[in-house]
Amino acid sequence: MLHAQGFVCNANYQKENLYCDVCPEDWPLIVQFCANDPKVFVQAALLAQNYCDAIDLNLGCPQMIAKRGHYGAFLQDEWNLLQRTILLAHKKLSVPVICKICVFPEIDKTEQKGPLSGAAFWEHIKAVWKAVAIPVFANGNIQSLQDVEHCIQDMGVQGVTSTEGNLDNPALFEGRSPAVWKLAKEYLDIMWEHPCPLSYIRAHLFKLWHHTLHVHQQL
Structure with missing residues (x-):
């Protein structure tokens, strides 16, 4: 996720x-922006569109940083603002526009914030899929490749994404669950081939080891 104002x-x-x-494995590539101003979002997207396959407006982030910055899930009640943002982007951009959203407590309203993260409500996702004529991707409760298959079968959606599950196990979409030390070794090997900031490395390793270190606290 990139900050639209900072990117501009x-x-x-x-x-x-x-x-x-970027390496070929990074494609297809979607660039996600957080923004609360239609013109700024589109300006950032115009600068990015030649370097990606689609632009995503993040309306799903429930974290406190999103609340302080007034973006992510904390924009979902501002329907007029969001409509203006998406219509302007649709008019100006040459690549598809995507919105990542969180559910509302009411299933009918979701078809149109839940600031708290947690288990996904697949029935809400199914209602969205039935209500619109555009592709819908499901996100949430994806911890294995079997979850992906069940989600597509049960929801009828066009695709499935994973956030926390994929961070915990980057081999999720390959149907593998290697030992975390093997994943960490594989990640570090890639890091040497494709260097990146230390903060990125530290964050990814933290996610890989988080559950294990809760169990093996002596480490």
């Missing part, structure tokens, strides 16, 4: 996050 104003931010070498 900071050339170094652009270079570090998108205007840099």
Whole structure:
């Protein structure tokens, strides 16, 4: 997720996050922005669209940083603002526009925030899929490849994404669950081949080891 205002104003931010070498395995590539101003979002998207396959507006982030910045799930009640944002993006961009959303407590309203993260409500996702004429991707409760298959079969959606599950086990979509030390070794080998900031490495290793270190606290 990139900050739209920062991307528009900071050339170094652009270079570090998108205007840099990517390996073929990174494609197809979707660039996600957080934004609360239609013009700023579209301006950032126009700068990014030649470097990706689609632009995503994040309306799903439930974290406190999103609340402080007034973006993510905390924009979902502002329907007029969101409509103006998406219509402007649809008009100006040459790549598809995607919105990642969180559910409302009411299933009918979801078809149209839940600021708290937790288990996904697949019935809400199914209701969205039935209510719209555009592709719908499901997200949530995906911890294995079997979950992916069940989600597509039960919901009828066009695709499935994973956030926390994929961070815990990057081999999820290959149907593998290797020991965390093997995943960490594989990740570090890739890191040496494709260097990245230390903060990224630290964050990924933290996610890989988090559950294991809760059990093996002596480590």
